[in-house]
Structures are given as C-alpha cells and as structure tokens.
Amino acid sequence: MARYEVRLSGSGGQGIILAGRILAHAAAIYEGKNAVQSQSYGPEARGGASKAEVIISDEDIDYPKCTRLDALLSLTQEALKKYLKDLKQDGILLADADAIKKIPPGGYRVIHKPFIQTAAQTVGKSIVANIVALGALVQATGVVSEEAITQAVLNRVPKGTEDLNLQALRAGMALVTEG
Amino acid sequence: MARYEVRLSGSGGQGIILAGRILAHAAAIYEGKNAVQSQSYGPEARGGASKAEVIISDEDIDYPKCTRLDALLSLTQEALKKYLKDLKQDGILLADADAIKKIPPGGYRVIHKPFIQTAAQTVGKSIVANIVALGALVQATGVVSEEAITQAVLNRVPKGTEDLNLQALRAGMALVTEG
Numbered sequence: 564m565a566r567y568e569v570r571l572s573g574s575g576g577q578g579i580i581l582a583g584r585i586l587a588h589a590a591a592i593y594e595g596k597n598a599v600q601s602q603s604y605g606p607e608a609r610g611g612a613s614k615a616e617v618i619i620s621d622e623d624i625d626y627p628k629c630t631r632l633d634a635l636l637s638l639t640q641e642a643l644k645k646y647l648k649d650l651k652q653d654g655i656l657l658a659d660a661d662a663i664k665k666i667p668p669g670g671y672r673v674i675h676k677p678f679i680q681t682a683a684q685t686v687g688k689s690i691v692a693n694i695v696a697l698g699a700l701v702q703a704t705g706v707v708s709e710e711a712i713t714q715a716v717l718n719r720v721p722k723g724t725e726d727l728n729l730q731a732l733r734a735g736m737a738l739v740t741e742g
Numbered sequence: 743m744a745r746y747e748v749r750l751s752g753s754g755g756q757g758i759i760l761a762g763r764i765l766a767h768a769a770a771i772y773e774g775k776n777a778v779q780s781q782s783y784g785p786e787a788r789g790g791a792s793k794a795e796v797i798i799s800d801e802d803i804d805y806p807k808c809t810r811l812d813a814l815l816s817l818t819q820e821a822l823k824k825y826l827k828d829l830k831q832d833g834i835l836l837a838d839a840d841a842i843k844k845i846p847p848g849g850y851r852v853i854h855k856p857f858i859q860t861a862a863q864t865v866g867k868s869i870v871a872n873i874v875a876l877g878a879l880v881q882a883t884g885v886v887s888e889e890a891i892t893q894a895v896l897n898r899v900p901k902g903t904e905d906l907n908l909q910a911l912r913a914g915m916a917l918v919t920e921g
Contacts, residue, residue: 584759584781591783601780601806602763604770627780627807 564596566620567706568629571696572646573638575611578693581719583615585697589707589715590619599627612642619706634704636696638662638678655703657696674703676738682731691731694720698735709736743775745799746885747808750875751825752817754790757872760898762794764876768886768894769798778806791821798885813883815875817841817857834882836875853882855917861910870910873899877914888915 569586571579580602587600599618616629632650636657637643643656643663650656652670660677676699682692694716701712712732720728748765750758759781766779778797795808811829815836816822822835822842829835831849839856855878861871873895880891891911899907 580763587781587783598783599780600783601778602766603803603806604766604777604779606770606774606776624782626805627782628805 564619564621566618566622566624567633567704568631569617569619569634569636569700569704569706570614570629570632570646570649571617571636571693571700572612572614572642573636573693574642575613577613577638578690579613579638580615582693582697583617585694585712585715585719586617586701586707587619588719589701589711590617592718593711593714594707596621597624599624601627612645614642614646634700634706636700638692638696640665655700657700657703659692659696672703674699674739678735678738681734681738685734686727686731688727688731691728694728694731695735695738698732698737699739700735702736702739743798743800745797745801745803746812746883747810748796748798748813748815748879748883748885749793749808749811749825749828750796750815750872750879751791751793751821752815752872753821754792756792756817757869758792758817759794761872761876762796764873764891764894764898765796765880765886766798767898768880768890769796771897772890772893773886775800776803778803780806791824793821793825813879813885815879817871817875819844834879836879836882838871838875851882853878853918857914857917860913860917864913865906865910867906867910870907873907873910874914874917877911877916878918879914881915881918 573579583600587598590596591598634655635650638659640663654671656671657674678696679692682695683689752758762779766777769775770777780795813834814829817838819842833850835850836853857875858871861874862868
C-alpha cells in the first residue's frame with residue numbers, strides 16, 4: 564500500500580485522538596505497516612477544536628504531516644469547513660449527519676451518517692461516537708482489515724468497555740454497508 | 743521561543759505517550775505556543791518499544807518531525823542506544839539511573855536520575871515514573887513553566903489520580919534541583 568492519509572476532526576471531548584491512535588495501532592501492530600499518528604495544538608485548541616492525523620504506509624514515512632487527505636472524518640460543521648479543502652478530489656468524506664448540514668459539492672465520496680446519534684441510540688452511550696465513526700471509516704476506506712481494527716479497539720479502550728466499543732465499531736461499519 | 747524538539751522514549755506501558763501529550767498541552771493550552779505531538783509506529787512496536795515526540799514553537803511548525811533533539815528522555819538502555827545519535831551536541835539527556843548503566847560521553851548535559859525508583863519509593867506507585875521523568879525534564883529544560891505543566895497534568899491524568907501525579911511531578915522536579 565502506498566501512503567494513505569487520514570484526518571479525524573471534531574471538538575474536544577469527542578475522543579478524536581483516541582480514535583486516531585487505535586487506527587495507527589491497527590495498521591502498525593496488527594497489519595505490520597508503518598504508521599505515524601500526530602496531533603497539532605495551537606492556541607485555537609483552547610476553543611475546543613480537536614484533530615488527529617494518521618498516515619499509514621508499507622514504506623518508511625519520511626514526511627509525517629498530511630498533505631492531501633485520502634479520507635476526512637468531521638464530527639462538527641466547523642471542522643468540516645476548516646479541513647475539507649485538504650481532501651483529495653477522489654477522497655472519502657465522512658460527516659456526521661446531524662452535526663453537519665451543509666456539505667459543499669465535490670468529486671469526493673460522501674458518507675453522511677448519524678455517528679453521534681447511532682452511538683447514543685443504538686449503542687446507548689454517546690461517548691462512543693468516535694468508535695462508531697472509526698468503524699464507518701474503516702468500512703468505507705478498507706485502510707485496515709476488520710480483524711485488525713477489532714484487535715486494536717480491544718487493546719486500546721479502557722478495561723471493562725470492550726464490549727461497548729466493539730458494539731460501536733460494528734454499528735459504524737453497518738452504517739456504511741447498509742448504504 | 744524558537745523550535746524546541748523533545749523525544750521521550752522507553753518501553754510500552756511506561757506511559758511515554760501520555761507524558762508527551764501532557765507536555766504538548768502545557769505548551770499549547772497554558773502557554774499559548776504551537777505544539778505538535780506525534781508517535782511513529784512500525785512493526786518494531788510489537789516488541790514493546792515506545793517513543794513520543796513533542797515539538798514546541800512560537801511559530802508555525804511546518805515540519806512536524808524531530809530532526810535534532812534539544813532534549814531526550816530514555817527510560818531503557820535500548821531506547822538510549824537507538825536515539826542518542828539524534829541529540830544535539832549541547833542538548834539535554836535524561837536517563838533513568840537504574841535502567842541505564844552505560845551513557846556514552848558527549849557534550850550534552852546529563853541528568854542521570856532514578857525516575858522509576860522515585861516513582862515506586864517516594865511516590866509509592868511505579869506507574870507514575872512517566873510523570874516523575876516529565877517533571878525532571880521540565881525542570882531541566884524550562885521548556886514550559888511549572889504552572890503550565892501542573893495545569894496540564896491536572897487536566898490530562900485520569901480522575902482521582904491528580905494528587906498522585908502532582909506528587910510525582912514535584913518529585914521529578916526535585917531530582918533536578920537537588921543536583
């Protein structure tokens with residue numbers, strides 16, 4: 564696999580960085596690839612914006628910053644507005660259906676689904692919206708296997724929350740497969 | 743402040759990445775600087791090696807990977823061996839006194855102190871060795887203020903462990919000030 568760039572974005576407290584770390588673990592530990600996971604913080608971090616980047620490659624990753632995104636996840640309208648310009652023309656956009664009402668038209672594939680609501684209603688805990696979204700991202704992009712992301716979720720989430728998070732992961736995957 | 747590069751290294755389970763995130767938060771949220779915090783994972787991550795990088799600057803950080811380290815923390819001999827070559831000639835090396843017996847001579851300043859033992863004996867919980875080491879790093883480098891790192895520790899550690907972690911931070915600072 565050539566270099567694959569993912570940015571996850573939303574607001575503070577949505578677990579964006581944990582989702583990024585889980586994806587990086589899935590790629591590196593369970594798929595044997597190289598992965599770099601990073602957060603940039605600026606003074607705007609005070610405002611509650613949150614983003615995490617993951618770059619995955621079969622080869623060494625010399626430049627660890629995203630340049631053209633293969634996939635973008637946005638859980639807030641503000642995050643979408645800020646980052647959509649970095650998405651490749653033929654990239655994949657995952658946008659929360661309730662938080663984001665306006666999606667500018669483009670050549671990218673759009674997965675416009677209720678990640679947050681699915682976490683709250685189907686899974687029963689809105690705090691796992693990050694894992695619902697991660698499941699959708701993996702299903703839509705195929706950047707890591709279902710087996711790898713499952714193992715990484717089990718390995719990285721707090722003890723005692725494994726079942727809840729696996730349920731969230733599967734609910735997110737189902738949002739994509741159901742069309 | 744010009745660009746300042748820090749690498750924290752050790753083995754998996756030592757809380758290296760959490761320490762990196764706390765340092766980045768201290769700089770960005772409580773000091774108003776820019777910070778990038780990253781982890782690179784490769785297949786060697788299976789072996790339990792762990793590293794985290796933090797770059798702090800008053801200016802935009804265009805290249806988010808460490809090139810010449812201003813400060814290196816190593817909690818294992820293996821990590822020291824792997825990363826010492828990246829430390830600036832006049833940089834600062836923090837090395838655990840029990841885990842690391844051999845330190846090659848060089849122009850860098852060496853803080854060779856028992857972070858892990860201090861966590862276990864003075865604080866009473868070896869799991870906070872990462873925070874002891876972080877306290878020593880902040881005291882030795884001055885890269886963020888004591889106030890900023892204190893706030894960041896309080897904000898980022900699990901609820902209910904704040905006092906324990908503050909005690910660890912101060913014990914780490916004392917390791918440096920006591921000479």
